[in-house]
Amino acid sequence: MSKIQVSVPKGTRDFGPEVMRKRNYIFGVIAAVYEKFGYQPLETPSMELLSTLTGKYGEEGDKLIFKILNNGAYLSKLSPEDLASLKERGEKFLTSKISEKALRYDLTVPFARFVVQHRNDIVFPFKRYQIQPVWRADNPQRGRYREFYQCDADVVGSPSLLYEAELVQIFDEVLDTLGLPGFSIKINNRKILGGLAEVLGIEDRFASFLIGLDKLDKIGEDGVRKELTERGFEEGTIHKAFEILLDPAAAPQKLDELQAFFSGNATGSKGVEELRFIWTALESAPLRKATLELDLSLARGLDYYTGAIFEVKAHGVQMGSICGGGRYDNLTGIFGLEGVSGVGISFGADRIYDVMEELKLFPQALSRSSDLLITNFGEKEALHGLQLAQELRAAGIKTEIYPEAGKLKKQFEYATKKGIPYLLMLGENEVNTGIYGLKNQLSGEQINGNIQQIISEIKK
RNA sequence: GUGGUUGUAGCUCAGCUGGUUAGAGCACCAGAUUGUGGUUCUGGGGGUCGUCGGUUCGAACCCGAUCAUCCACCCCA
Numbered sequence: 001m002s003k004i005q006v007s008v009p010k011g012t013r014d015f016g017p018e019v020m021r022k023r024n025y026i027f028g029v030i031a032a033v034y035e036k037f038g039y040q041p042l043e044t045p046s047m048e049l050l051s052t053l054t055g056k057y058g059e060e061g062d063k064l065i066f067k068i069l070n071n072g073a074y075l076s077k078l079s080p081e082d083l084a085s086l087k088e089r090g091e092k093f094l095t096s097k098i099s100e101k102a103l104r105y106d107l108t109v110p111f112a113r114f115v116v117q118h119r120n121d122i123v124f125p126f127k128r129y130q131i132q133p134v135w136r137a138d139n140p141q142r143g144r145y146r147e148f149y150q151c152d153a154d155v156v157g158s159p160s161l162l163y164e165a166e167l168v169q170i171f172d173e174v175l176d177t178l179g180l181p182g183f184s185i186k187i188n189n190r191k192i193l194g195g196l197a198e199v200l201g202i203e204d205r206f207a208s209f210l211i212g213l214d215k216l217d218k219i220g221e222d223g224v225r226k227e228l229t230e231r232g233f234e235e236g237t238i239h240k241a242f243e244i245l246l247d248p249a250a251a252p253q254k255l256d257e258l259q260a261f262f263s264g265n266a267t268g269s270k271g272v273e274e275l276r277f278i279w280t281a282l283e284s285a286p287l288r289k290a291t292l293e294l295d296l297s298l299a300r301g302l303d304y305y306t307g308a309i310f311e312v313k314a315h316g317v318q319m320g321s322i323c324g325g326g327r328y329d330n331l332t333g334i335f336g337l338e339g340v341s342g343v344g345i346s347f348g349a350d351r352i353y354d355v356m357e358e359l360k361l362f363p364q365a366l367s368r369s370s371d372l373l374i375t376n377f378g379e380k381e382a383l384h385g386l387q388l389a390q391e392l393r394a395a396g397i398k399t400e401i402y403p404e405a406g407k408l409k410k411q412f413e414y415a416t417k418k419g420i421p422y423l424l425m426l427g428e429n430e431v432n433t434g435i436y437g438l439k440n441q442l443s444g445e446q447i448n449g450n451i452q453q454i455i456s457e458i459k460k
Numbered sequence: 461g462u463g464g465u466u467g468u469a470g471c472u473c474a475g476c477u478g479g480u481u482a483g484a485g486c487a488c489c490a491g492a493u494u495g496u497g498g499u500u501c502u503g504g505g506g507g508u509c510g511u512c513g514g515u516u517c518g519a520a521c522c523c524g525a526u527c528a529u530c531c532a533c534c535c536c537a
Contacts, residue, residue: 150537408495408497411497412497444498
């Protein structure tokens with residue numbers, strides 16, 4: 001045994017063949033639905049200029065960006081004075097001197113960069129989807145990794161609420177296609193929360209309020225009460241906020257109530273109006289399987305959201321949200337392109353994977369590498385097998401040949417381990433007669449027939 | 461960054477209050493008279509007990525440090 005440590009870096013994973021099939025299946029379904037709605041594929045580099053990323057994710061976020069060390073003699077570029085004052089000037093200064101690239105932290109900021117950089121070549125509204133890994137130097141724990149995939153779709157360059165409705169339809173179609181038996185799409189609007197903050201007179205501490213509120217799901221009503229109190233909010237403020245946020249009325253009625261609540265408050269009224277539009281739109285084009293929920297406590301951490309916000313939860317499993325999204329009015333502003341509104345969603349592939357595994361929703365056929373193994377009885381038979389394999393593959397049957405004329409027992413075991421359901425018995429007799437034996441591993445039954453009969457039996 | 465958990469074979473773990481050559485199950489490899497597997501039986505390979513140091517006649521076990529891991533918090537997907 002080798003003594004050197006063989007492992008992957010903390011928070012990263014290998015994906016073996018079986019896992020890859022399932023992951024590709026999920027990615028494939030998501031991409032196909034995105035395409036169906038007219039979204040175009042986009043990839044951006046794994047690394048961005050560090051200056052593109054810093055400052056976009058807040059103080060905490062900056063610390064979680066993986067920096068890439070400059071190539072070459074990066075230390076020699078530091079002047080003696082710089083070197084002497086490193087301790088006092090701190091990490092930020094050193095980082096700026098020895099690193100100018102970093103791994104992307106999400107797909108949204110690189111997308112914004114892309115849009116601004118190529119603004120003259122893009123047809124607006126620009127609809128794109130992007131399925132790529134992102135990296136965060138976070139401490140790994142359950143369901144949280146340092147390298148993970150995001151599956152984003154965004155449309156920029158239009159404030160139309162039709163897109164909100166469309167993105168909800170995409171949630172619905174993807175998750176229904178994947179076979180989830182039930183899930184809730186929760187909707188809220190930042191303007192409602194913003195309006196509420198205005199009514200309560202806590203605009204200055206809005207972000208802090210949202211962070212506390214967002215935990216409702218996790219720590220419950222009392223927990224949030226306590227949290228908000230600790231964050232310095234008045235008892236009366238919290239009470240008033242909860243009165244409207246946790247009002248149990250169903251959607252249309254609740255919207256009416258909100259409308260009354262926000263009379264005289266422009267921000268809140270706008271939020272209600274937007275929500276009502278989306279609600280009406282989705283009523284006229286009903287969803288396949290999703291339960292649409294108006295959830296006023298939904299806040300979502302990302303502070304660039306300005307309008308609608310979404311979150312999706314699967315039914316029947318203990319799992320956080322599996323999708324998210326929302327409208328952001330000024331994402332490209334940070335790169336100098338003002339007034340471009342965008343709205344986007346993201347599927348959490350890892351969590352969807354876990355949900356599907358738990359609910360056993362992956363198609364059986366995904367775990368099979370090949371449909372058929374052609375046995376090997378010797379060189380002459382194997383060459384004949386090579387020809388047969390081509391015919392079988394042309395008929396759409398995933399076929400492989402056992403590499404050597406080993407014991408039949410080993411050949412069977414190989415097929416069993418790889419989950420190959422059929423074996424083609426190909427010895428001297430078969431080569432001479434053109435009548436082959438097809439053994440079904442699951443049933444143990446064997447039929448004999450010519451190549452056409454074999455093909456139709458497998459495809460049955 | 462903060463708090464806790466756990467490190468023994470490829471995997472899951474056992475190893476009584478420190479006592480000779482550290483075990484089990486699964487996995488792996490080879491056989492049970494060479495054209496039919498999954499079962500069963502027999503045999504086999506594989507661990508300097510995370511690492512370094514200390515206490516002791518003697519350490520997988522006690523102490524310290526260090527690294528890694530998982531979980532929770534902050535934040536997030």
